[in-house]
Amino acid sequence: MKFYREDTRTALSAKEEAQRLAFAPIAFQASKSLRDLGILAALGNAPDSAASAKELAQRCGVTEYGVAVLLDMGLSAGLVIWQNDKYQLTKLGQFVDFDPMTIANMDFVADICYQGMGELTEAIKHTKPAGLKHLGEWDTLYQGLSQLNQREKDSWFGFDHYYSDRSFPTLLTEVFAQDTATLCDIGANTGKWTKQCCQHNNDVHVTMVDLPQQLAVANENMAQAGFTERVTPFTCDLLAPKNPLPAGQDVYWMSQFLDCFSKEEIVSILVRVKEAMKPQSRIFILELFPDCQDYESASYSLNATSLYFTAIANGNSRFYMSHEFLPLIELAGLSIVKQTHNIGLGHSLIECGL
Template identity: 45%
Template sequence: MPVKRKPDQSIIEALNKAQRIAFGPVLFQAVRSALATGLLSHISEAQDTEDEAARACGLTAYAVGVLVDVLIAGDVLTKAADGKLALTKTGQCLLLDEMTRVNFNFTADVCYRGMDHLTEALTEGKPAGLKELGDWETIYPAISQLPHPARESWFAFDHYYSDRYFVMLAEELRDRLNPQTLFDVGGNTGKFAAACLKAMPQTRVTLIDLPQQCATACSNSILAPFADRFSAAEVDWLKPDCFPSVGHKADVIWMSQFLDCFSPEEAVSILQRCKPLLSERGRFAVLECLVDGQKFPAAGFSLAAVSLYFTTMANGNSRFYRRNDLLSVFKNAGLDVEYCRDNVGVSHTLYILKPTAAK
């Protein structure tokens, strides 16, 4: 991603931005405390003075005072001449915007303590921060076992960026590819499988994932009405010789935010192992977030930041792909892009892939 810098940036502007980075963790924790104590919520509703807000929230005047100072400096609050406090637009986003809340809680509950081990993760190629949540080699087998509130925040983050588009994407697969059989690789809790089963009454869906995720999906009540057309197959893709045991081939192999959980070499291996599972007319449908494929700077920044979650907390060697890097994965796996659609939902790109024709 090219570095963007204003050529006319003054030293004062540069110093201001540098101090925001230097004290960024302090501001983050101040916002976290203001949310946890109800201070931001109260100010949003009442626009009280500091003393009034302190009494309403059960805090001392000192506690409110130090929070207010840093939140004003951080453009979260304003104070009028009469001492009345109010939320800025940024403060309103932190309190009321669902995307901001999901991102904030994911950072606070899943990533924050682990990020202290980022340098170790970068130098060793392992998720060195994961030990702050539990004793696992990678986060994936442990998702359903994560401690509170990390588990809830992880699923809220995952679902926010996936679930809201599942119905639309299931209908798009139906209209574009009309599969009779579909494999949902990395299907997690089975929500996309359920969307496909509902949108395509003739389609059989097999969810392929780790044993823990398959067990979670099979116990998910949303799949119960489709028991005659739903199945699950266990696999550990990190074992190079491991293949899922399935009794038929797939017209569509679906992967949603799945390849970003693996290094490029691992992703190529997985795609190559999946290719023999395609039917004669089979296609891959891959949904990914591209760090350099975003319309809005906030989206690109968010994806770049979350890549460090993969580094420190998840597996130590994956990331959200840059476009050309993902295209290289497809090419190295022997796949051609048949269709591509950017700007799916908040930040996704959809690829339809077919095996490269033999020469």
């Protein structure tokens, strides 16, 4: 891992940073309010990106008190600076306002994680997603995904798809470089990858594996795309160790899927892939490893998202470090054929075989 190897702070900067951590949830909410109330946008549209609280209050329909108290926190968070008695938008403020990655991350944290993270300690103590109750009464989030309210759904899918979508073009080329008549999309979710495969290759037949709630949505999406004839749904709860996978597929595909499981569960799933495959089947695992990132902020985001799995999704999974994850493949009796890192926004593609 190229980050997090040295303690470079002075005592003063460490103490300052500790205060930022102590107030981080407030800085987060202030930033989001400034974005949602249109105050950052109004500031960006003002001449020289500068305006007073009074001017912004008029433009945004918010009280002058509201604008000023939020923007003063914005000064401390670095979203704005204070120049000639006016607030002025910074680059950081611009990214918070309209950078798609920041919006996807912020909405996911606000709508899916924020309340539940208060139960993190409880979740760690009991290896249970103790914060999930704020979204609904399910054992894991995956059982309730299709029942989230619209805003929660938009934020969850917006976050999930933001990262996987950007890797699709490279991945399609890689997978279909060899003849692929049948592909098993394990953890197919809404069927986004399945649809891309059918669009990319006119002959491939895809079997989508997921929980029944997700497959109902995926089936509808396939019908709308006109791919019903070429796609077979295969309902399967892979947490039950006896549930087998469809046999004899050319490709077994698992994208952002194995991070939904504990190490023991991952080995059990991979053993079942091994049992289902034919000797020449290829297995592709698309994952995000915090230790394989080019940018420290990517590792930061992944380590934070791991704790969403802990407190909200299922209580026992995470984005694994590659040195924790890769040995699980060999433990399941499979071999790693090829590793490609830094695809799209930090994905790693692991091709495996017998």
